[in-house]
Amino acid sequence: RERTVVSTQSTWGGRQNVASFLVKDLKLDWRLGAEWFESMLIDHDICSNYGNWNYAAGIGNDPRENRKFNVVKQGLDYDPDGKFVKLWVPELALLADGASPGKIHVPWKLRQTDLRGAGVKVGVTYPKPIVEAGEWSRHYAKGSLSKSTGPGKTDAME
Numbered sequence: 150r151e152r153t154v155v156s157t158q159s160t161w162g163g164r165q166n167v168a169s170f171l172v173k174d175l176k177l178d179w180r181l182g183a184e185w186f187e188s189m190l191i192d193h194d195i196c197s198n199y200g201n202w203n204y205a206a207g208i209g210n211d212p213r214e215n216r217k218f219n220v221v222k223q224g225l226d227y228d229p230d231g232k233f234v235k236l237w238v239p240e241l242a243l244l245a246d247g248a249s250p251g252k253i254h255v256p257w258k259l260r261q262t263d264l265r266g267a268g269v270k271v272g273v274t275y276p277k278p279i280v281e282a283g284e285w286s287r288h289y290a291k292g293s294l295s296k297s298t299g300p301g302k303t304d305a306m307e
Contacts, residue, residue, distance in 0.1 A: 162227060168205035169218035174282050179206035221285040224254040225292055240274050243267035251292035257281075258289050 164186070171177045183202040187193050203209050207216065228234060231245030231253035238253075244267045245253040252259055257271050257278055269275050 162223065164201065165205065166218050166220055166223050168202055169216075170220055172202075172206045173217040174220075174280050179203065179208070217284075219282070219284050219288065221254055221288045221292060225251050225288055228254070238275075241267070241269060244269065255285075255289055255292040258292070 168179070168182055171182045172179050179202045182205075183199050186198055186202075187195070190198075204211065204216075207214075224234070230250045231241075234253045235242040235245055241253050241256055244256060244259070244263070252263060256264065256269055256275055264270065271277055
């Protein structure tokens with residue numbers, strides 16, 4: 150959504166997350182993403198854009214084989230209060246409550262009572278995930294547990 154409203158990307162991390170998700174999780178050809186970003190961004194730089202998409206695809210010299218961004222972890226680390234998500238995905242805004250703002254990053258893993266309370270219906274008002282990478286699950290509890298519930302008490306997850 151941000152990409153269709155403004156012609157710059159607010160963070161390099163956002164570009165890297167998009168690239169990693171499209172290439173590693175959805176298994177799309179990196180050139181599709183590189184071309185789309187090139188067509189949409191006014192701050193596009195050919196060398197940086199194609200270099201970063203090559204990097205995301207694992208093409209070239211990289212000491213870490215199979216480098217991949219965990220988009221759930223990235224959201225929790227860099228948008229812990231859900232401010233960025235609330236701005237660009239307003240239908241999830243009520244999920245980022247003060248007790249457990251991380252819920253906004255994992256709506257498909259929340260209890261129906263949490264979703265109903267925020268007016269969210271996964272698959273209707275917010276899409277179901279088209280893919281769910283295995284490594285995301287390591288961070289589900291951090292996103293869906295309230296601060297008062299604490300670790301080990303997983304009643305906030307289905």
